[in-house]
Amino acid sequence: MLGLPAHVTACLFDLDGVLTQTARVHNAAWAETFDDFLRRRAAATGEPFRPYDPGDDYNRYVDGRPRADGVRTFLASRNITLPEGDPDDPPTLDTVNGVGNRKNVILLQRIHADGVLPYQGSVDYLHAARAAGLRRAVVSASANAADVVAAAGLEPLIEARVDGVVARRRGLRGKPHPDTFLAGAELLGVRPDQAVVFEDALAGVAAGRAGNFGYVVGVDRVGQADALRAHGADIVVRDLSELLGGAGGDPTASGRGGAGTAQAGPEVVR
Known part of the structure; x- marks a missing residue:
């Protein structure tokens, strides 16, 4: 009950704005x-x-x-x-x-x-993903991702990390290119089509779509749901808690170019 298609076996999370309130x-x-x-x-x-x-x-x-x-x-x-x-x-x-x-x-x-505060809905989602056996990595452009993950207390929930330090060392292009997400999938031992990308940035959503990942979740913290869909999000939520317990509705319904926004309150994905 994670609001994801059945073929997804791994989660690739952007950090700032998705997992932590550092954006x-x-x-x-x-x-x-x-x-x-x-x-x-x-x-x-x-x-x-x-x-x-x-x-x-x-x-x-x-x-x-x-x-x-x-x-x-x-x-x-x-x-x-x-x-x-x-x-x-x-x-x-x-x-x-x-x-x-x-x-x-x-x-x-x-x-x-x-200090650094995580989003509680994201912490709950990470726990649920781990319990469901999904692999989990952070993919961030920040060179400070390791410090932020540690400060937010998320280290036990994350298996791998691709950040600005890794990208520089390996010569990976940044978002909107898919290189860092592809590296994250590689570290988790999954194909791109088996992984879901969670992103709040337009460039990050575009990277998820460019990499042909199995699913792209746009996280709208600032009121840009339409732009996230236009850049390639399959679904847009305001918080990852909306995907828990089936709140994500039909995970096969594409949000690109039309509906697909999970709303707070009684409404579900349309």
Whole structure:
């Protein structure tokens, strides 16, 4: 009773926004980083300062992408190009990697100060998946995924992890490319068509569809259900608890291009 098709034997979970409530922490760190950069640039060039939008900018350009890709993609939306620099650039340097490292410093400060909370519905789902014998991996663009999983107390429920550190070491392309999810399926010893991808990011859902995974669950925390379906989600839920106990309705019903959103309360997947 996990709301999944019968052929699924493994679960590939994005971390931030799916399992843990760290998406808002990431977004706040991006806002502080980009606004500081844009403010300094406006002062130097005389251009008007236009702040980072934690709604549209985060969802379109940053969410789910590797850190450097997020920097590159957001700045490109403002017609700004920076030198790439090196992955170990200091956070004071205005390069793609330097700006990304600046964001990471801010993120870690916020995580250490405030801690990490998991979504209770996701914890319940992980327990149910383990009890049902499904394999379980985290697939995250974050280089801090190991710290976040540990801080949230999820280590006993996760069998494998593909994160930003692994992706860099193995030369895996980030989402929306499917490389990291494919690596997660490989670690669990399953074919892509046997695995379900759980994602809250548009880029992550697109990666799940591009990898021809057996099922893609979009997790809508911010009111973008239609966009998640448009990017390839088979079903969209607000919380993983909606899939428990049969609340997911007919798991074979595709949500792409039409219905397929599990609603809170008495309604089920339409």
